[in-house]
Amino acid sequence: xxxxxxxxxxxxxxxxxxxxxxxxxxxxxxxxxxxxxxxxxxxxxxxxxxxxxxxxxxxxxxxxxxxxxxxxxxxxxxxxxxxxxxxxxxxxxxxxxxxxxxxxxxxxxxxxxxxxxxxxxxxxxxxxxxxxxxxxxxxxxxxxxxxxxxxxxxxxxxxxxxxxxxxxxxxxxxxxxxxxxxxxxxxxxxxxxxxxxxxxxxxxxxxxxxxxxxxxxxxxxxxxxxxxxxxxxxxxxxxxxxxxxxxxxxxxxxxxxxxxxxxxxxxxxxxxxxxxxxxxxxxxxxxxxxxxxxxxxxxxxxxxxxxxxxxxxxxxxxxxxxxxxxxxxxxxxxxxxxxxxxxxxxxxxxxxxxxxxxxxxxxxxxxxxxxxxxxxxxxxxxxxxxxxxxxxxxxxxxxxxxxxxxxxxxxxxxxxxxxxxxxxxxxxxxxxxxxxxxxxxxxxxxxxxxxxxxxxxxxxxxxxxxxxxxxxxxxxxxxxxxxxxxxxxxxxxxxxxxxxxxxxxxxxxxxxxxxxxxxxxxxxxxxxxxxxxxxxxxxxxxxxxxxxxxxxxxxxxxxxxxxxxxxxxxxxxxxxxxxxxxxxxxxxxxxxxxxxxxxx
RNA sequence: GGCCCCGUCGUCUAGCCCGGUCUAGGACACCACCCUUUCACGGUGGGGACAUGGGUUCGAAUCCCAUCGGGGUCACCA
Numbered sequence: 001x002x003x004x005x006x007x008x009x010x011x012x013x014x015x016x017x018x019x020x021x022x023x024x025x026x027x028x029x030x031x032x033x034x035x036x037x038x039x040x041x042x043x044x045x046x047x048x049x050x051x052x053x054x055x056x057x058x059x060x061x062x063x064x065x066x067x068x069x070x071x072x073x074x075x076x077x078x079x080x081x082x083x084x085x086x087x088x089x090x091x092x093x094x095x096x097x098x099x100x101x102x103x104x105x106x107x108x109x110x111x112x113x114x115x116x117x118x119x120x121x122x123x124x125x126x127x128x129x130x131x132x133x134x135x136x137x138x139x140x141x142x143x144x145x146x147x148x149x150x151x152x153x154x155x156x157x158x159x160x161x162x163x164x165x166x167x168x169x170x171x172x173x174x175x176x177x178x179x180x181x182x183x184x185x186x187x188x189x190x191x192x193x194x195x196x197x198x199x200x201x202x203x204x205x206x207x208x209x210x211x212x213x214x215x216x217x218x219x220x221x222x223x224x225x226x227x228x229x230x231x232x233x234x235x236x237x238x239x240x241x242x243x244x245x246x247x248x249x250x251x252x253x254x255x256x257x258x259x260x261x262x263x264x265x266x267x268x269x270x271x272x273x274x275x276x277x278x279x280x281x282x283x284x285x286x287x288x289x290x291x292x293x294x295x296x297x298x299x300x301x302x303x304x305x306x307x308x309x310x311x312x313x314x315x316x317x318x319x320x321x322x323x324x325x326x327x328x329x330x331x332x333x334x335x336x337x338x339x340x341x342x343x344x345x346x347x348x349x350x351x352x353x354x355x356x357x358x359x360x361x362x363x364x365x366x367x368x369x370x371x372x373x374x375x376x377x378x379x380x381x382x383x384x385x386x387x388x389x390x391x392x393x394x395x396x397x398x399x400x401x402x403x404x405x406x407x408x409x410x411x412x413x414x415x416x417x418x419x420x421x422x423x424x425x426x427x428x429x430x431x432x433x434x435x436x437x438x439x440x441x442x443x444x445x446x447x448x449x450x451x452x453x454x455x456x457x458x459x460x461x462x463x464x465x466x467x468x469x470x471x472x473x474x475x476x477x478x479x480x481x482x483x484x485x486x487x488x489x490x491x492x493x494x495x496x497x498x499x500x501x502x503x504x505x506x507x508x509x510x511x512x513x514x515x516x517x518x519x520x521x522x523x524x525x526x527x528x529x530x531x532x533x534x535x536x537x538x539x540x541x542x543x544x545x546x547x548x549x550x551x552x553x554x555x556x557x558x559x560x561x562x563x564x565x566x567x568x569x570x571x572x573x574x575x576x577x578x579x580x581x582x583x584x585x586x587x588x589x590x591x592x593x594x595x596x597x598x599x600x
Numbered sequence: 601g602g603c604c605c606c607g608u609c610g611u612c613u614a615g616c617c618c619g620g621u622c623u624a625g626g627a628c629a630c631c632a633c634c635c636u637u638u639c640a641c642g643g644u645g646g647g648g649a650c651a652u653g654g655g656u657u658c659g660a661a662u663c664c665c666a667u668c669g670g671g672g673u674c675a676c677c678a
Binding site: 013014015017047049050052053131134135138142145146147148149179180196199200201202205207209210212213214215217219220221223224239240241242243244245247265267268270272274276376379380381383385387388391392393394395396412413414415416417418419421422423424425426428432473474475476477485502506539542543546552553554555556557558560561565567568569570571572573 | 607611613673
């Protein structure tokens, strides 16, 4: 195979056992950027050899998450417009033979071919111990404070297909239950890593690890090595948690006569408390919230909590037949016996808490922009090392920039903590960088997907969306914040509930000064025609009332705000009233005046 | 516990390879003030770090060693 720059291939190889993890997103991003920068290709491969945990649904979700982030692969599976899973393969002109299958579960014959090669070379052998036997040996070793290493059977000769191995091979061929083990070499192994430098492992560190499970599927280490070779991968970039796997891969490559790809191990992304970022964090978080509640409220138990949530759900929507099944897991969940995400979500809804975002989907659902995520995450373990014209570190950039500036040289070595506050700030900046109309369009699309009730309330008019979007944009750090800032919209015109303290202060205090001003404003607004009802005009009318009353705009605004929003907080009144429309605005003011009595 | 990796503000980092320009720069967060019709946005300013101890050197965040600290990994998961 040629080694011209254009034959460079990176790959992202997720296991389809859930959503795309944020750390996985960074790995994929770096692989993508590195390929783009060097005119190579970025490949996606699905590592679904764990039959029990893998699903096509998950693979599909991961591909969609990547696509949403703007990380599109040149080789491997993609989701077609009609929703089917297609794939890009090496084209004939590339000189590389087509891969055929990018899902490992479909490549078993290929692994078996290489496996047989290893056996015949005396470098792999069937082993017949049961899982239980091995477990017992391992436990004994741990109890004796020894590192467990599988002892190679004395009859196995390294590098020789002897009679004993042949006999084992026949038993395996005959269908006897077995695993395949690699005959590890007794030599020092050096991993050349482009981030970490040479990492050395002493002879004897590696034992004869399993390379094919009893179910016939290859173990990760073996599948990776075979696939990276046969698929044409030249650069393996992955998280540092894989570093200690690499000597196994190198040994396997040598035994199979494969070349060793370039390795670059990226620093880990961890929680602020140094723990591993895992979807289990959601369970931990929800469990803690529930336990805190139970500790505070003595009448609460796992059982009463379950019952409360169940009746709550029944009230909310009757057509949710699977909910009780999930709730049945609740007591065990609280006892720490399972980390079911759905239970965590149910608890979060009940206690009105937000679970930590761990997967790309979580961020998407909570109103993060893909460009903010990729920008932020690219700074975790990498840095362009450039300054802006005013001398500050350059840290705001887009995918295009990454594709033209990314390099392994500037990948760091120390793990980075995932600082949600900084991500939030990046997201707010990304939102504010959007032109109003663009923001309006994207915000609306997001609302229609994740806040459909709200989207319905806003309606179909693009003008109304734009008006609202303008009011909301500077106070939205996430798209969901935009909905919160629009809470006034959902308030019924005839509502009679008002924030008591705010009403007291802004309406009733000083001999009902606010209420009097409100009456004046009401009459002024009433004189405006429906067609003239625009933000600037409404704003200037309120301003005038303030001037004439000699109070300035403050007291007037606050009085109107209480009437309109029921609270002392809302977007600027011009926009707020414009979005509401004259009819609704006046109805609210009237309802408020009625509620607190006329000024006489 | 064995093996492996790492160690600059609370956090992400620039600087480290090619010692002096570093009284260590930026960003997020925090605090104060300004702007302001509320909430936000924005602006200005502030506190805040080279883990520790030894070397090497005229001089060390930068080179070497040790200690301490953190993390990863030790599956018929990937």
